[in-house]
Amino acid sequence: MRIPLDYYRILGLPLAASDEQLRQAYSDRIVQLPRREYSSSAITSRKQLLEEAIVVLSNPKERSSYDQLYLANVYDPEGSTTTSAVAVENRSFENNGTTEAKSLGIDISQDELVGALLILQELGEYELVVKLGRPYLVNKNGAVSGANVNSLTNEEYHERPERPDIILTVALACLELGREEWQQGHYENAALSLETGQDLLIKENLFPSVRSEIQADLCKLRPYRILELLALPQEKTAERRQGLELLQNVLEERGGIDGTGNDQSGLNIDDFLRFIQQLRYHLTAAEQQKIFEAESKRPSAVATYLAVYALIARGFAQRQPALIRQARQMLTRLGKRQDVHLEQSLCALLLGQTELATRSLELSQEYEALAFIREKSQDSPDMLPGLCLYGERWLHNEVFPHFRDLVNNQASLKEYFADEQVQAYLEGLPTEVQKSNETVTNRQFSFQTQTNTYPHRSNSTASYRHSSTTENGEVLETPIQVKSVHSNYSPPSFTTSTSVNATEQNSVAQVASAEPIASRTNHNLNGSAKANAPVQTNKRRRRKPAHSQPQRFPNSLEGKTRLVWMIFGSFAGIVVLWFLLTSSLGLLKNLFSPAPSLKGEQLSVQLNEPPIPIPDPNSKPLSPPGLLTETTAQEVVKSWLSSKSAALGVNHEVDSLEEILIGSTLSKWQAIVQEDKEENRYRKYTHTVKVESVKTTETDQNNATVDATVTELAEFYDNGQINQQKSYNEKVRVRYNLVRVDDSWRIRDMSVLNKTSES
Template identity: 30%
Template sequence: MDSASSLSLPLSYYQILGVPPQCTYEQVEPAFADRLAQAPRREFSAAVRSAREHWLREACTALGDPVRRELYHREGKQGLLLDSSHAAVGLLFLYELGEYQTLIERQREALAVADQPDTRLVLALAHQALAQEAYRQGNLTLAHLEVEEALEILRGGDCLKPVQQELQTLLKRWRPERILQLLAGAADPPSPQRQEGMALLAALLAEREGIEGDGNDQSGLSREEFVQFLQYLRLRLTVAEQQELFEREAARPSPAAQYLAAQAQLACGFTEGSPQCVRRARGHLIKLVQRQDVNLELAVCALLLGQVEEAQKNIERSAEEQAVDYIKNLSQDSPDLLPGLCRYTDLWLAEEVFPGFRDRRSGTYTLKAYFAHPEVRAFLDDPQPAPAPAPEPRPARVIASGASSGTIEPGRLLTPVGAEARRRRANLLSPQAWSVAAALVAIFLLGSGWLLTQRQSRPEPAPAARPVAPPVQAPAPIAAAPAPPQAAAPTATAAGDNQPPTDAQIAAMLKNWQTAKQQALGPEHRTAQMQTMLTGSPQRVWQQKVEQSRQAGEYWKFSLKDLKIEQVADRRPDRVAVTAQVTEVANLYTDNQLRPSRSYDRPYRVRYSLVKAPAGWRIEEMKVLL
């Protein structure tokens, strides 16, 4: 056989069958049957499938008979020499053995011998496997490069469009984490990685149709998970980046982006002495005033523009009694409310606005410095036309609890700041719980920059925090300042923040997990609910199971018969260990054909370790017991 038209691979018959050299003759036939049942992906051609069966059968024949095995050893074959028609099946055997790096090293040689769709498919799958391993190890850059290499291989042969789409979907599922990684580096000067991160973010928002949108970006993120992503994203963005981003998003229009754009413009205007930025912030806020009480923000803008009378009108318009009382108390000896508003502005910007920007968190900025800026002095010395007054807000309408209007869940768009800010604000908040129907309370919190999770005592006097405003009809964007969230958590926390879950709540959680499992391993492989219920190792393991099932063209149909809690141990407010018996019918389908040999109808016992996360209870560990 001409070596230029053949491929030599380090494969023995033992490796092909997946048995050790010490195996008995009786072990060979069952190993052959198992390997034959492990069919390759359906995208491989009939020729490769047939060649694979041929080599498996030949290995079984050679190793299953004492005389033939002796002959095989005597010949001393050190590998397989395959011509172009069988090269792809040899590569497939290496892939099934997990020899991904060996495959990559032979990539150029393999394509020179047999440049066929089957060859390109197995090489692309090797890159995909390496990508998934890199992802599990937290190396998103390498994972991204491996998937891109897999796509390049398939595009080079202009083949296997469905597999290309699958790889594109994988990149999009990893895209949020990739964005966070790219934007974690230095922001000044902007690097190519940072520019790539911002471009990916723009594409993601476009596919989701904005912050409040319902578009499918193929990331698998639920609305709550997307909100958590935005929480961490803002910590990595500068004022300039947030200005550009949220100004663009506000044009959709997006009430959420409108408020965030106002925050970015205020942060820029105050720290850089730019009244024009403050005026743009005021313009965004005026568009929101009909939906929500943003009068204190407007009062701050008016103060920075030197419009004291307008600022006073905004304060009087505000329905936030505690904050207004604080401002008035500090202004008792003054003919106007200027002293209290100045103190409120300094603290509000320092503790709630600037922490949301990576390049403003560590600086010290004051009203004195702002008004001393030459551009501000020139602006104030030049007579300005009287600003158009903000329209009177319409009465907020209450939405029935549980209504869905494309809103963002309250309390999710958050950016935490220091403990001191939490202590100061904790004693000033209204004790009323948030209404779930107050759809965009979260947007104010994203601008404000922190989430108060429990009430604490106040160590020193502080400005009155802004009480939560009445619930509004979606898409009303802004509520004032946060009150402690007391609504039920997404899973089960009705027993109270400091109380361990009851048996009934644990049973409900585990039944929810069974539903999530059915969705993840079912025909559509929907993982959104699964991702919200798992954390740590189980989340990675089950995501891998789903991916393997999808690639193999498999899915399960589960029917839960019964779930019994046998034992609850180590019951604590933030952790609990549970042993349960699950009885279910599980049918496996491959290429829409039932596989009775791998289906089952029986009970089994599982030990779960449940931990309490900010978004509710999650499964941290699970182990099937004998």
């Protein structure tokens, strides 16, 4: 079989690599072993290919011939190779140095396949690993496919020792491909790659630890997949159904939206709630109602509240008041633990129950909403005009945007109440609509059951009774005549002494002609009723205490003035008494323990100015004059390692090097950073430093030599993926040659004295 590899890629070196770099690369690759799941035969196979590469490239004559063939294949316009997969002939080198280029690629035996796949995987050629490895597994017909193995029977191939290693390599390549797709935001493709590797291991019943690793990634990927699938157009029914099934599985494993179960996604409760909030934008109102109604039965307060929003949205948009009534019943359960009076008021408004809407609103603690409603109702005897305007804005801004099928809907109460389906339902509501289970909670009201009446399609006059309360607490009832609107159903109609402004007229309802009134009108949202149908009002009575006593100050201006002066006098007396006590205590203290007398000029300390200059936190620490101390040397080395971490880190902050390096050393490290940036690689460092010695002389205080032991843990990243082969944990003894420049120490050059690998 031929593999698209060349000796330089096997060693991970460019064509211009020196002999020293060749030896170092070979040493590094030999000691870097693959995962512990691989067999010793797989490791041996990999080692053989590394040895073949170093043998050819270490011989000057063979390397020269190889380079000619290499360049001919790379730059041959007729060739089929690219710089990312250069394939050259390697078995044709004779002792006399002549070459015979049979074709592109490396000829390998069956035993060397695992080693070649391992090297390709280390180079990040995951797709190529899958392409080359899968044919060596069983095909659809159960027969073994792949070059050099066609002569084997199925049973013979299954017994070959390299088969588990090939399966492992392909599965790991699928794992890495899935992670790459995940990073690129292709979540379904990522899941497909991960599931391919997992299915292969499950089918072969091999490597449970790798299967667990793939399964963990699949669980963490699920929220991303759900968002991607449900964001698809609604015509993609199969894909969106799959997303809903995944969501249901996650909810079951967590035990609900606010459950404490572990779905292996890594999302805590707060993160999952944010995920659900984000998910709502991709769900229709019907989908949300189905999901959250089911979840509310766990029970779940969060799911109940979200179900309420879905019911209100569908009820208003689809002209189904029955759904709004169902939402109000769910709010009644929520009202035992939280303030949902504003939502209850809006539901009552949409059900045409203005009295209940007003009373629910009075109990709400939503101060911003109440302020808006009062402002828009200041010319009205009640808050219904403002409540209607707020309701329209609430539906448009707070409800509809969370449903993908309603995001562009307009909220018009006028059109809602003019709908025949809405009229029919409201007319068919039970007459006793204010039963005990639908009354406003947390406040005592004494009122009789109100009868809701709705207009007929004819000219008629509805009779209402307006209730007002006098100063002595008596309730007066005054009949009010309101003309009903004929032909079409009227939107909410309010009786006011002055007209609402133009904006409110357009957004709220038409104002019917009526006699002016001075207090709240107890009427129905429809603005008309059956003829001569009186509505009984709630009469509030003052309760007298069992043992009433005459008040000390009557409820008059004179009594209130006397009370204010008494409070002011008491407060003034307390202040004077406190001043006298503190003065007396201070005098006694100075008498028995006088304060020390300070001599000479005193230090002037002000709160707005520091007693000594405060240095700029961004300024470089200045080195003290004289010989370099061990403490300063420690700071210099730490400063260098910090600059190194920033320069070679993900942001490649190359400017930080100029603060600590000079001369050729600075140029060298700037070139390294630039190369890493161009190759899209970076490192993450963790350092510990111990200064072993500091050498300097009295005659030359501006130069010093520092020996330090540095433990360096480096994580190497290629294209955003960690490269375990290049990562390391080493302890090195380094010699730094320092020079003082502008009152600060800089590193002129450095050299490694010895190096050991940490376990």
